[in-house]
Amino acid sequence: MTYIAMLGYGTVGSGVAELILKNRNKFKKNIKDELILSKVLVRNLEKHNESNNPSIFTKDVKDIFKENVDIVVEAMGGIDPAYEYVKKALELKKHVVTANKDLIAEHGEELLNIANKNGVILKFEASVGGGIPILKSINECLVGNKIKSIKAILNGTTNFILSKMSKENMSYNDALKLAQDMGFAESNPESDVMGYDAARKLSILSTIAFKKKINWKNIKINGITNIDPMDFQYAQSVGFEIKLLAIAELQKNSIYASVSPVMVRKNSTLGKIENEYNAILVDGDAVGDVVFIGKGAGKFPTASAVFSDIMDIVQSKKENRILFDTKEASINTIWRKENKWLLRINTKDRIAAMSGLVELFPYCNIVAKSKYGLENEVAAFVKSENEAILDKNIRMLRERIDCNNVKKIMILEDE
Amino acid sequence: MTYIAMLGYGTVGSGVAELILKNRNKFKKNIKDELILSKVLVRNLEKHNESNNPSIFTKDVKDIFKENVDIVVEAMGGIDPAYEYVKKALELKKHVVTANKDLIAEHGEELLNIANKNGVILKFEASVGGGIPILKSINECLVGNKIKSIKAILNGTTNFILSKMSKENMSYNDALKLAQDMGFAESNPESDVMGYDAARKLSILSTIAFKKKINWKNIKINGITNIDPMDFQYAQSVGFEIKLLAIAELQKNSIYASVSPVMVRKNSTLGKIENEYNAILVDGDAVGDVVFIGKGAGKFPTASAVFSDIMDIVQSKKENRILFDTKEASINTIWRKENKWLLRINTKDRIAAMSGLVELFPYCNIVAKSKYGLENEVAAFVKSENEAILDKNIRMLRERIDCNNVKKIMILEDE
Numbered sequence: 001m002t003y004i005a006m007l008g009y010g011t012v013g014s015g016v017a018e019l020i021l022k023n024r025n026k027f028k029k030n031i032k033d034e035l036i037l038s039k040v041l042v043r044n045l046e047k048h049n050e051s052n053n054p055s056i057f058t059k060d061v062k063d064i065f066k067e068n069v070d071i072v073v074e075a076m077g078g079i080d081p082a083y084e085y086v087k088k089a090l091e092l093k094k095h096v097v098t099a100n101k102d103l104i105a106e107h108g109e110e111l112l113n114i115a116n117k118n119g120v121i122l123k124f125e126a127s128v129g130g131g132i133p134i135l136k137s138i139n140e141c142l143v144g145n146k147i148k149s150i151k152a153i154l155n156g157t158t159n160f161i162l163s164k165m166s167k168e169n170m171s172y173n174d175a176l177k178l179a180q181d182m183g184f185a186e187s188n189p190e191s192d193v194m195g196y197d198a199a200r201k202l203s204i205l206s207t208i209a210f211k212k213k214i215n216w217k218n219i220k221i222n223g224i225t226n227i228d229p230m231d232f233q234y235a236q237s238v239g240f241e242i243k244l245l246a247i248a249e250l251q252k253n254s255i256y257a258s259v260s261p262v263m264v265r266k267n268s269t270l271g272k273i274e275n276e277y278n279a280i281l282v283d284g285d286a287v288g289d290v291v292f293i294g295k296g297a298g299k300f301p302t303a304s305a306v307f308s309d310i311m312d313i314v315q316s317k318k319e320n321r322i323l324f325d326t327k328e329a330s331i332n333t334i335w336r337k338e339n340k341w342l343l344r345i346n347t348k349d350r351i352a353a354m355s356g357l358v359e360l361f362p363y364c365n366i367v368a369k370s371k372y373g374l375e376n377e378v379a380a381f382v383k384s385e386n387e388a389i390l391d392k393n394i395r396m397l398r399e400r401i402d403c404n405n406v407k408k409i410m411i412l413e414d415e
Numbered sequence: 416m417t418y419i420a421m422l423g424y425g426t427v428g429s430g431v432a433e434l435i436l437k438n439r440n441k442f443k444k445n446i447k448d449e450l451i452l453s454k455v456l457v458r459n460l461e462k463h464n465e466s467n468n469p470s471i472f473t474k475d476v477k478d479i480f481k482e483n484v485d486i487v488v489e490a491m492g493g494i495d496p497a498y499e500y501v502k503k504a505l506e507l508k509k510h511v512v513t514a515n516k517d518l519i520a521e522h523g524e525e526l527l528n529i530a531n532k533n534g535v536i537l538k539f540e541a542s543v544g545g546g547i548p549i550l551k552s553i554n555e556c557l558v559g560n561k562i563k564s565i566k567a568i569l570n571g572t573t574n575f576i577l578s579k580m581s582k583e584n585m586s587y588n589d590a591l592k593l594a595q596d597m598g599f600a601e602s603n604p605e606s607d608v609m610g611y612d613a614a615r616k617l618s619i620l621s622t623i624a625f626k627k628k629i630n631w632k633n634i635k636i637n638g639i640t641n642i643d644p645m646d647f648q649y650a651q652s653v654g655f656e657i658k659l660l661a662i663a664e665l666q667k668n669s670i671y672a673s674v675s676p677v678m679v680r681k682n683s684t685l686g687k688i689e690n691e692y693n694a695i696l697v698d699g700d701a702v703g704d705v706v707f708i709g710k711g712a713g714k715f716p717t718a719s720a721v722f723s724d725i726m727d728i729v730q731s732k733k734e735n736r737i738l739f740d741t742k743e744a745s746i747n748t749i750w751r752k753e754n755k756w757l758l759r760i761n762t763k764d765r766i767a768a769m770s771g772l773v774e775l776f777p778y779c780n781i782v783a784k785s786k787y788g789l790e791n792e793v794a795a796f797v798k799s800e801n802e803a804i805l806d807k808n809i810r811m812l813r814e815r816i817d818c819n820n821v822k823k824i825m826i827l828e829d830e
Binding site for chain 2 (some may be wrong): 015019020023125131132133134135140141142143144145170253267269272284286287288289290291292293294295300301303304305307308311312
């Protein structure tokens with residue numbers, strides 16, 4: 001018998017409970033063990049009076065830490081009090097499974113060390129990519145590879161908003177409102193639309209992939225709040241989509257790490273990921289490109305990943321612990337390879353801007369004014385040896401001409 | 416120390432040897448173990464005189480079975496003598512890793528039982544999908560799911576040929592010849608182009624996914640030898656591609672299992688898989704659709720999967736053994752759900768064929784003759800409640816009119 005206690009009974013928690021119940025007998029035979037959900041911490045006991053098994057619900061967290069509990073599933077979300085509870089569970093030598101990316105991105109290293117010291121396991125497959133089996137794939141299946149890069153769509157809310165803006169010409173505000181009305185976005189959408197959520201997931205993913213610590217606060221983060229319908233028009237004029245991409249790539253002994261709106265070919269694997277789907281493209285030196293696509297959030301996709309973590313623990317694979325490396329990676333937020341970008345220069349002096357562009361960029365494809373025709377704007381696709389040179393050239397351009405703003409969007413041609 | 420002996424040193428074998436060497440030190444620290452490639456069985460010793468370490472090569476298979484060998488990697492391919500060698504290794508209580516789909520599809524059940532009886536592990540991740548971590552993902556990561564369907568492109572050779580026929584209007588024979596010249600197809604391509612290779616892989620994949628034995632010989636198998644340029648014209652006229660799809664799907668308590676050319680939307684995930692890439696779309700009841708894409712063959716992709724199997728064994732995860740179920744699945748080769756098909760009716764009496772079609776099929780979209788204009792052909796997209804009814808209607812049509820042949824191709828609209 002394996003006794004499981006759960007913190008929280010919201011969307012994820014109730015999904016996990018359902019999967020445990022559903023699979024309880026299925027595994028009796030195979031693993032000669034039985035999964036029992038013995039306690040669930042909730043805020044409001046009355047809400048669960050009508051449930052099939054009201055006695056498992058408790059308001060007292062002490063019940064979760066009782067001696068006979070083997071595994072604690074943390075399904076509360078947020079840092080406080082999840083952090084304290086998980087820490088305590090580990091110190092009491094209970095295995096812990098969580099889907100909480102905020103918690104792992106913020107305190108993963110410390111919590112994994114506590115787990116290790118206490119001879120128990122902390123697992124968090126659902127924290128990145130929801131139901132997509134990505135952490136285990138990188139950690140176990142691609143173990144013979146040196147990971148060269150990760151390019152991923154890790155946030156369903158922003159992907160939904162960008163899809164609506166692109167396909168239905170919605171404004172950012174209208175698309176956000178629709179996402180909120182449909183329950184895809186929270187009333188306070190900051191963590192999603194500012195890119196923080198994707199950055200936390202990228203930090204977990206890349207810390208495991210590159211075996212170096214990638215603090216999410218060191219990642220370059222640009223959200224989607226700045227993207228407007230014109231950006232989509234420009235992108236579409238060359239057959240591209242705009243996606244909020246999380247990128248981590250080994251570049252000259254350091255790791256480029258960013259979350260930002262990027263153009264990808266409309267017909268590419270990443271360009272075709274719509275709405276709430278996530279996609280993760282991993283490039284390993286032996287295996288080449290491997291792509292994982294699936295639902296990045298939601299009750300059962302998340303519960304599916306949590307449940308596989310539970311089964312891993314039940315099968316006592318304690319040997320294959322994921323450990324976060326404590327060695328800080330050298331992170332760079334400047335793209336160090338030749339690439340193309342879209343520049344949108346807000347200026348009254350279009351002629352000067354155009355001649356400046358042509359002088360500064362050997363490859364410069366200026367979008368005809370007549371095409372979209374913003375009065376005070378020059379748009380151009382430019383190529384640059386790397387992002388530092390690009391930024392330097394933009395600075396030089398701004399010195400030469402009278403301009404209010406220069407907006408740049410990176411373009412990925414090969415994904 | 417873990418001592419590894421290898422059978423064969425061709426493309427896969429030499430790739431595995433290189434990965435072992437490369438990762439030898441990387442894992443010394445992590446797993447406190449060291450991987451030593453101690454013996455390699457080859458046919459011709461002289462060929463390896465110049466290698467860095469000629470003493471590891473042997474012509475005597477007895478060296479492979481020596482007492483100090485922990486893991487045997489089978490990299491010979493084919494059934495004979497791989498079957499005898501693998502059986503013997505397992506009986507001598509050596510773990511075995513193989514990439515050999517023919518062997519596993521043919522003798523997997525017996526070999527897994529021998530492994531089990533002897534307390535050792537038999538692993539074969541590379542046998543399906545090359546470097547794509549699909550068996551472990553299904554077996555461990557999707558463990559809480561009931562798998563509803565698998566739709567996959569599992570053979571790179573045929574995918575290459577179909578890509579060339581579609582994109583460059585090549586004939587089947589020219590595309591096959593190009594594939595052979597480029598080393599993608601063998602001089603005897605039968606196993607690939609007839610669909611046998613994909614069927615063997617589907618049998619392994621679906622036996623694990625559905626936990627019922629799917630004998631590859633019970634799978635409906637149609638190769639690509641019958642596909643001609645006109646099929647692509649018809650497909651393209653409605654925005655579709657033709658792919659050799661392996662499908663296994665729970666339909667009314669039995670499992671539909673087939674390998675055949677199928678139309679998928681040009682812009683769908685499967686429609687966009689080109690050349691040597693493989694893709695596997697798994698639908699689980701909790702997780703929803705999950706897609707895995709990567710290189711299905713080749714030296715290092717295959718070696719990457721073999722190496723992860725080796726590491727799994729080194730880490731002694733003996734608890735999570737894959738077992739083939741001995742209970743025979745009820746397999747059906749008739750598509751039991753409503754679907755669309757392309758019918759190409761070879762007849763001199765086009766008028767009768769058309770009126771017959773319209774009578775027999777409530778949904779029937781006849782392709783205008785002027786469009787591609789084969790003199791003796793009527794082509795139509797038809798919808799049918801299921802494939803049995805479709806076949807019955809085709810029989811009725813053939814009774815009514817004078818026709819030489821009716822060719823049907825299934826269409827998947829939602830992948």
